[in-house]
Amino acid sequence: MIGLLAALAAIAVAVAFMRDLLVVAMLSSIFSFACCALFVLFDAPDVAFTEACIGAGVSTVLTLAALRLTGRQERRSGRPATAIAAMVATVCGLALVYGSLDLPRFGDPRAPANGHVAPHYLTRSEGEIGIPNVVTSVLGSYRGYDTLGETVVVFTAALGVLLLIGGAQARPGKRGEAPARADRDVVLRAIATLFVPMTLFLAPYVQFHGAYSPGGGFQAGAILGGALILYGLVFGVERLNRLVPEAVLRVIATLGVLTYGGTGLVTLALGKGFLDYDAFGTRPVGQQIGLTVIELGVFMTVGAVMTLLFQRFAGRGEA
C-alpha cells in the first residue's frame, strides 16, 4: 500500500512538470491504474472495476482525442502564478494534515463513518433485497434516488458535449485520416478482432452477475462503451458511426434515463413510494425486479453516452 501511494505521488508530481501533454495523458492513465490496485487493496472491487474502465480507459481516450484538436505541446511561460500556487497548495496541504490529526485511524471499525447505516446494510440487505453484493443493493435500492441523479448527470453532460461540439463546425478543417490507417496496423487489427467481441460479451455478464460479484450497470455500460471505442480506434470512427449511428445512441441514452425514471413513476402508480420496489411484489422478489430494471436503464445510458462522447471528439476535424 505504501509503495502504491508513493507511486501515485511520483506520477502526480511528474504530471505537474511534464510539458508534452501526450505523455501527461498517458501518465494520468497509469495513475488511474495504480488507483485501481489501491481500491482492490481497500476492499472496494466495484470501484476498482469502474476506475479501470472509465478512469484508465475512456478518460484517456477522450483526453487524447481532445489533444488531437487542441495541440499536444504545452507552452512554457514564466507565469508569476507558479510561486503563489505552490504556496497556496502547501498551506492547504498543511491545513489538511493538521485537520487529519482528529480523524479516526485507518481501518478503525469503530470510526463514525463505519457506523450509522453501514451495519444495517451489511446485516439486513440479504433478507430485504436478497442479493449478496451489498454495493449493488445500496446503489440500486437503498440509495436509488442518488443513482437516478447520477444517471441524469451523465445524460446531461452528454447533452452539453453535443451542444458544444455537435452540429456544423465554425471553421471546417481537414478531416481525420484515421480510416486509411487501419490497413497498415495488421497486428492492431488482429488483436482488436479478437478482443472486441470478447469485451462485448463481458458487458452483459458484468451486468447480470453484478448482484453476486463486483459489477452492475455502470461497469457494464463502461465496458460496452470501451469495446465500441476500441473498435472505433482501430477501424476508424467512420466505421463505428456506421455500426452504431449517433442517432441510435441518442435514443438509447434517453431510453435509459426514461427506464430508470419511469420505474419510479410506475411504483408511484402502484401505490408505493418513488422507486420503492416493494410495489413489484413481496421482498425480496419485488426488490430484485426493480433492481434489474433500473440497472438496465443505467447500462443503456452509460454505454450509449461513453460511445457518443468518443464519436463526437474523434469525428471532429482539426480546425
Added chain:
Amino acid sequence: MKDLVGLFPYWAVALLMMTGLYIVIAQGNLVKKLIGLGIFQVSVFVLYIAMGVVSGGTPPILETGFVTYSNPLPSVLILTAIVVGVATLAVGLALAVRIRESFGTVEEDELLPLTEPEAPADAEPHA
C-alpha cells in the same frame, strides 16, 4: 508516533490533492488544468474509499464464513462519482476544443488578452 501511522494514507491523499490543485492554478494550458483537476478528483475518491476500510474486513459481498466486511457506502458513492467524473471531463474537453476553434489557442496567457473588452481600440477612431 505509532499513533500517527494510521494517518499516513490520509497524508498521502493530501499530497496528491495538493499536487492536483497546484496544476490547476499554476499551469496555463486548459487541457493540463483538466488533467490536474482529474488528479484532485481521484485523490478525493481514494480518501473516501480509505475511510470505509475496516481492518481484517473483506469486500462487502456477503458470503458464509465471513463476519467482518468493509463499508459498502463509500464504494457506492465513488463508483457513480467516477462515471460522472468522466462525463464532466468530457464537457470540459469539449469547451477546450471550442475555445481552440474560436481563439486558436488553449493557453490561458494568450486567451486572457483576447477576452478583454475591445472598447479602447474601438474608441480611438471615433474620438
